[in-house]
Amino acid sequence: MKQVFKRPQALSDTVMHYCPGCTHGIVHRLVAEAIDELGILDRTIGVASVGCSVLAYEYFECDFQEAAHGRAPAVATGIKRVLPDRVVFTYQGDGDLASIGTAEIIHAATRGEKITVIFINNAIYGMTGGQMAPTTLLGQKTTTTPRGRLAEYHGQPIRICEMIKELDGAAYVTRVASNSPRNIAVAKRAIRKAFQVQLLGLGLSLVEVLSTCPTNWGLTPVESMKWLEEKMMPHYPLGEFKSPGEVK
Amino acid sequence: MCMLGELLLMKGNEAVAEAAIRAGCRHFFGYPITPQNELPEYMARRLPEVGGVFVQAESEVAAINMVYGAAGAGARVMTSSSSPGISLKQEGISYLAASELPCLIVNMMRGGPGLGGIQPAQSDYFQATKGGGHGDYHLIVFGPESVQEMVDLTPLAFDLADRYRNPAMILGDGILGQMMEPVELSEMLDVQLPPKEWATTGRSGGRRHVVSSLYLDSSELEKLNKRLQDKYLEIMRTEQRWESLDVEGAEVVLVAYGTTARVVKSAMNLAREEGIRVGLIRPITLWPFPTKAFESLEDVGRFLVVEMSSGQMVEDVRLVVNGRWPVSFYGRTGGVVPDPKDILARIRELARGGGTR
Numbered sequence: 001m002k003q004v005f006k007r008p009q010a011l012s013d014t015v016m017h018y019c020p021g022c023t024h025g026i027v028h029r030l031v032a033e034a035i036d037e038l039g040i041l042d043r044t045i046g047v048a049s050v051g052c053s054v055l056a057y058e059y060f061e062c063d064f065q066e067a068a069h070g071r072a073p074a075v076a077t078g079i080k081r082v083l084p085d086r087v088v089f090t091y092q093g094d095g096d097l098a099s100i101g102t103a104e105i106i107h108a109a110t111r112g113e114k115i116t117v118i119f120i121n122n123a124i125y126g127m128t129g130g131q132m133a134p135t136t137l138l139g140q141k142t143t144t145t146p147r148g149r150l151a152e153y154h155g156q157p158i159r160i161c162e163m164i165k166e167l168d169g170a171a172y173v174t175r176v177a178s179n180s181p182r183n184i185a186v187a188k189r190a191i192r193k194a195f196q197v198q199l200l201g202l203g204l205s206l207v208e209v210l211s212t213c214p215t216n217w218g219l220t221p222v223e224s225m226k227w228l229e230e231k232m233m234p235h236y237p238l239g240e241f242k243s244p245g246e247v248k
Numbered sequence: 249m250c251m252l253g254e255l256l257l258m259k260g261n262e263a264v265a266e267a268a269i270r271a272g273c274r275h276f277f278g279y280p281i282t283p284q285n286e287l288p289e290y291m292a293r294r295l296p297e298v299g300g301v302f303v304q305a306e307s308e309v310a311a312i313n314m315v316y317g318a319a320g321a322g323a324r325v326m327t328s329s330s331s332p333g334i335s336l337k338q339e340g341i342s343y344l345a346a347s348e349l350p351c352l353i354v355n356m357m358r359g360g361p362g363l364g365g366i367q368p369a370q371s372d373y374f375q376a377t378k379g380g381g382h383g384d385y386h387l388i389v390f391g392p393e394s395v396q397e398m399v400d401l402t403p404l405a406f407d408l409a410d411r412y413r414n415p416a417m418i419l420g421d422g423i424l425g426q427m428m429e430p431v432e433l434s435e436m437l438d439v440q441l442p443p444k445e446w447a448t449t450g451r452s453g454g455r456r457h458v459v460s461s462l463y464l465d466s467s468e469l470e471k472l473n474k475r476l477q478d479k480y481l482e483i484m485r486t487e488q489r490w491e492s493l494d495v496e497g498a499e500v501v502l503v504a505y506g507t508t509a510r511v512v513k514s515a516m517n518l519a520r521e522e523g524i525r526v527g528l529i530r531p532i533t534l535w536p537f538p539t540k541a542f543e544s545l546e547d548v549g550r551f552l553v554v555e556m557s558s559g560q561m562v563e564d565v566r567l568v569v570n571g572r573w574p575v576s577f578y579g580r581t582g583g584v585v586p587d588p589k590d591i592l593a594r595i596r597e598l599a600r601g602g603g604t605r
Contacts, residue, residue: 041451042450042451042452043450044450045321045448045449045450047317048460054462055462057458057460061451061456062450062451062456063448063449063450063451063456063457063458064448064456064457064458064459064460065316065317065320065448065458065459065460066347066458066459066460066461066462067313067316067317068313068316068339068340068343071309071310071313071316071340074305074309074310074311074313074314074316074317075313075314075316075317075320076317077303077310077314077317078275078277078313078314078315078316078317078318078319078320078321078325079317079318079320079321079448080317081275081301081303081314081318082275082301082317082318082321082322082323082325083321083449083450086449086450103306103307103309103310104306104309104310104313106306107305107306107310111303
């Protein structure tokens with residue numbers, strides 16, 4: 001019988017701790033598939049961050065370092081500057097990258113570090129129990145915006161791709177979503193392209209993936225997919241913000 | 249650069265940078281702060297000449313995390329800063345200690361607290377020797393008294409960091425960093441780093457490597473702590489270094505490290521001219537604190553600890569002396585360097601049997 005589906009070699013045979021309906025597992029798989037397809041498993045080093053994906057190093061088969069909260073791009077810089085022929089990627093959530101780690105991501109992009117950043121945006125702090133993230137939408141209720149996020153009181157949600165694309169060292173900046181088979185196929189191509197950009201040494205590549213958090217959104221997995229599309233996408237439009245001509 | 253045996257006149261900051269390069273350091277991540285700027289500046293100029301990499305990070309926080317990544321990738325790596333910058337690095341240093349990553353951190357101390365000043369101080373003794381960040385851990389800390397000793401301790405600091413898989417620190421101060429002194433540097437060493445089979449260099453032979461300090465299972469985290477404490481005990485047993493001068497029979501034994509020890513030596517000469525019997529214990533490793541220098545003492549009058557702080561190392565002296573002799577303290581702060589005459593006045597007072605502090 002022909003095998004039509006299997007676990008990517010870059011993904012470990014470990015039961016993930018993610019909640020039902022959370023799309024971290026999907027994105028992990030896409031990253032692993034891209035690593036497999038590019039044949040880079042033995043020379044890839046991942047950097048996990050602090051948040052729900054803190055245990056990412058358990059789920060991948062490549063070498064990994066676990067970074068302090070927000071510092072993954074700095075840790076990745078250290079690895080890449082020592083081992084320039086290896087492939088280095090970070091996997092960061094919105095609290096990690098867009099709040100405590102803004103300095104690190106902006107300056108890694110500014111320096112044009114030849115690393116790949118997978119940025120999970122689910123508009124909330126998951127691991128700590130549903131607090132406001134910098135990406136939390138206006139009106140969105142979280143445990144620290146119990147009456148909904150107000151612009152004049154809590155500030156506006158931050159758009160990372162739109163900010164990073166302005167930096168000269170950023171080579172590839174794109175926003176994708178994990179809510180439908182079609183969008184997941186697009187996300188897969190984007191992640192593979194981000195690694196290709198790194199392999200060509202073109203600069204920093206960043207893929208923002210709009211993701212779900214049914215547990216902390218207080219929605220079912222199916223409702224979450226809908227919420228992502230109806231609420232998040234208008235504020236966080238999908239598409240390539242910056243793309244080098246060298247990689248199709 | 250100079251040949252072996254040749255004396256060069258170098259600033260402390262530059263000399264320690266060159267010594268690090270000769271000890272095989274090829275990666276430096278730093279951020280500007282006075283009074284240590286000549287160190288990263290030297291590295292920026294010199295590292296590319298020897299195939300190394302210098303990165304000026306966006307902050308001390310980023311710099312220490314770059315060190316984490318580079319150390320985890322198996323490099324002989326270093327950063328430097330001064331007091332407020334070291335405070336910023338403490339989170340990363342805790343992660344380095346927990347993940348057992350070797351590296352060298354140089355702290356050219358300046359006066360604090362807060363933004364403080366840019367003049368020399370020794371008020372980071374606590375944060376250097378007692379952990380500094382969160383959790384139970386120690387760095388291997390050296391307190392050199394001269395540019396030459398700083399240069400000599402640099403390769404040792406790297407070697408001990410590798411041997412124990414632990415961050416090491418050279419605790420200098422603004423004077424040691426800025427002062428020019430004649431130094432003899434070793435030749436460029438063809439350093440063979442010990443095998444770092446734990447490093448994340450890409451899977452070798454199908455084996456994967458993980459650098460992490462996360463232990464969600466409390467019994468596993470306790471196991472890590474026990475392993476770390478065993479390592480620290482071994483370091484305490486084997487790595488204490490100090491200089492003892494005329495201690496037995498001394499009416500007053502001074503205890504001082506780094507720049508202050510040199511001032512104290514001048515004060516001791518003045519005291520001897522007056523017929524006062526003085527001795528000195530000069531810790532070279534600040535952690536492990538050289539308790540062995542105190543343990544076998546018999547014929548001693550009392551101790552006088554001198555620091556450029558409000559009294560930090562004096563606590564370790566009191567712990568080891570444990571009430572056997574009186575321990576007095578004299579300190580200057582804020583960047584003020586103690587004057588030998590003021591120390592002499594204290595010595596006189598104590599030799600006459602007066603004063604406790």
